[in-house]
Amino acid sequence: xxxxxxxxxxxxxxxxxxxxxxxxxxxxxxxxxxxxxxxxxxxxxxxxxxxxxxxxxxxxxxxxxxxxxxxxxxxxxxxxxxxxxxxxxxxxxxxxxxxxxxxxxxxxxxxxxxxxxxxxxxxxxxxxxxxxxxxxxxxxxxxxxxxxxxxxxxxxxxxxxxxxxxxxxxxxxxxxxxxxxxxxxxxxxxxxxxxxxxxxxxxxxxxxxxxxxxxxxxxxxxxxxxxxxxxxxxxxxxxxxxxxxxxxxxxxxxxxxxxxxxxxxxxxxxxxxxxxxxxxxxxxxxxxxxxxxxxxxxxxxxxxxxxxxxxxxxxxxxxxxxxxxxxxxxxxxxxxxxxxxxxxxxxxxxxxxxxxxxxxxxxxxxxxxxxxxxxxxxxxxxxxxxxxxxxxxxxxxxxxxxxxxxxxxxxxxxxxxxxxxxxxxxxxxxxxxxx
Numbered sequence: 001x002x003x004x005x006x007x008x009x010x011x012x013x014x015x016x017x018x019x020x021x022x023x024x025x026x027x028x029x030x031x032x033x034x035x036x037x038x039x040x041x042x043x044x045x046x047x048x049x050x051x052x053x054x055x056x057x058x059x060x061x062x063x064x065x066x067x068x069x070x071x072x073x074x075x076x077x078x079x080x081x082x083x084x085x086x087x088x089x090x091x092x093x094x095x096x097x098x099x100x101x102x103x104x105x106x107x108x109x110x111x112x113x114x115x116x117x118x119x120x121x122x123x124x125x126x127x128x129x130x131x132x133x134x135x136x137x138x139x140x141x142x143x144x145x146x147x148x149x150x151x152x153x154x155x156x157x158x159x160x161x162x163x164x165x166x167x168x169x170x171x172x173x174x175x176x177x178x179x180x181x182x183x184x185x186x187x188x189x190x191x192x193x194x195x196x197x198x199x200x201x202x203x204x205x206x207x208x209x210x211x212x213x214x215x216x217x218x219x220x221x222x223x224x225x226x227x228x229x230x231x232x233x234x235x236x237x238x239x240x241x242x243x244x245x246x247x248x249x250x251x252x253x254x255x256x257x258x259x260x261x262x263x264x265x266x267x268x269x270x271x272x273x274x275x276x277x278x279x280x281x282x283x284x285x286x287x288x289x290x291x292x293x294x295x296x297x298x299x300x301x302x303x304x305x306x307x308x309x310x311x312x313x314x315x316x317x318x319x320x321x322x323x324x325x326x327x328x329x330x331x332x333x334x335x336x337x338x339x340x341x342x343x344x345x346x347x348x349x350x351x352x353x354x355x356x357x358x359x360x361x362x363x364x365x366x367x368x369x370x371x372x373x374x375x376x377x378x379x380x381x382x383x384x385x386x387x388x389x390x391x392x393x394x395x396x397x398x399x400x401x402x403x404x405x406x407x408x409x410x411x412x413x414x415x416x417x418x419x420x421x422x423x424x425x426x427x428x429x430x431x432x433x434x435x
Contacts, residue, residue, distance in 0.1 A: 159186025
């Protein structure tokens with residue numbers, strides 16, 4: 001990890017210090033994804049079978065998971081894992097139900113009622129990666145709020161293994177949280193199938209979930225096509241920023257950094273502290289713990305582009321964090337709540353020494369599908385609202401039109417929209433009101 005003293009840097013150097021690893025949107029990747037999408041749109045299921053054989057090394061007869069496969073997954077899964085999935089889903093549901101948007105009805109003037117009504121997005125597509133490791137937790141995180149929102153049909157795609165089956169834990173999690181149909185498809189071809197539809201895969205209105213560079217590029221391409229599908233948010237590599245004081249436990253801090261570094265070689269982890277001594281101790285502890293990890297080689301590559309940043313104070317650490325806008329922010333300080341009020345941009349915050357980021361990944365109740373790559377400045381994590389449309393409704397009686405009609409007519413006239421003005425004044429005239 002690169003050591004940096006923040007107050008010795010000029011502005012360009014500070015930008016470089018907080019730069020993310022370059023996201024790959026090279027021309028070759030872009031053209032490759034365009035080609036896959038075009039194949040799926042033209043050849044449908046035949047293209048999906050061909051691409052699955054090429055990239056996932058499996059021969060697919062039926063792409064949709066059958067009831068027998070769901071039953072087999074449940075029977076073969078360890079009881080303790082099934083219990084953990086149900087337990088996590090229960091907490092996530094409790095939190096997301098509490099945060100769900102509510103209908104609103106307000107009288108903004110006598111005889112003028114304005115409402116907000118909620119409608120679920122009709123059909124949604126969830127993507128659950130299964131590259132270096134399957135992610136049943138993502139099936140839970142995406143499925144629970146979709147179910148609460150009341151989406152008519154919840155579709156999930158996850159890559160098949162070489163034997164043509166999906167991971168048992170992913171299947172069990174999907175069925176446990178109300179996913180309706182699961183398809184054994186991965187990569188850009190899965191995104192294309194859900195965005196445009198094929199003979200087997202229904203077209204979805206909005207797509208959710210993380211993935212590799214090919215999946216991310218495919219989501220961006222279909223979201224930019226009027227005939228494609230909306231997406232949850234722009235995505236990038238996983239990341240964490242830790243703010244820690246001198247008294248923080250370096251073992252805990254190092255473990256938190258490595259928990260994100262092991263996601264992939266393009267992940268980024270940053271430690272910001274006013275204590276040079278803590279930075280030294282954490283650096284040594286990261287090296288010690290990394291050597292013990294099964295995915296240590298992956299973590300080491302991520303650490304090459306990670307940072308140890310020394311600042312003047314905890315308040316300056318918060319300034320650095322807000323500037324970076326991390327996906328995950330961990331506050332390893334004794335008075336963490338005092339800092340929380342100053343946090344402006346973060347996907348999810350973990351407060352205090354006893355709150356590892358891992359609990360948010362799995363079962364605290366919050367969602368782990370979060371904005372990365374600085375998008376926390378303007379995006380929020382997945383929630384029930386992500387799966388809903390908020391429609392406004394207004395209803396006036398004659399007294400309501402008398403009350404606000406003149407205001408409407410004046411503003412329409414100022415904007416030189418005569419038809420707008422007359423839509424009001426003709427009605428007012430019918431009520432005996434002359435302007």
